[in-house]
Amino acid sequence: MxxxxxxxxxxxxxxxxxxxxxxxxxxxxxxxxxxxxxxxxxxxxxxxxAEALSLTVEGPFAAGLEAEGDNLIIKALLALGEAAG
Incomplete structure (x- = not known):
């Protein structure tokens, strides 16, 4: 898509x-x-x-994964946002 x-x-x-x-x-x-x-x-x-940064984790193993805090995707997006201004 x-x-x-x-x-x-x-x-x-x-x-x-x-x-x-x-x-x-x-x-x-x-x-x-x-x-x-x-x-x-x-x-x-x-x-x-979106208006705010968010992460949704779906799938058979989603319960064992965090969508915030120490999540590397969130860290990468925050670093990208900081670098992009």
């Missing part, structure tokens, strides 16, 4: 064939080296215009 107000697409599942985590840097992050393959299955992600 793609309109002026909404976008939807598949976020393919990633399989790490190799993952090397380096030592902690001064900024608290670790350098990563990864060899990954992507599957034909994954999560369906949809975004649409």
């Amino acid at each position: 793609s309109t002026h107000n909404a976008l939807s697409g598949l976020a393919p599942a990633k399989i790490n064939l190799l993952l090397h985590v380096g030592p902690v840097r001064a900024d608290g992050y670790h350098p990563l080296v990864s060899l990954a393959a992507f599957a034909d299955v994954g999560d369906r992600v949809a975004v649409r215009r």
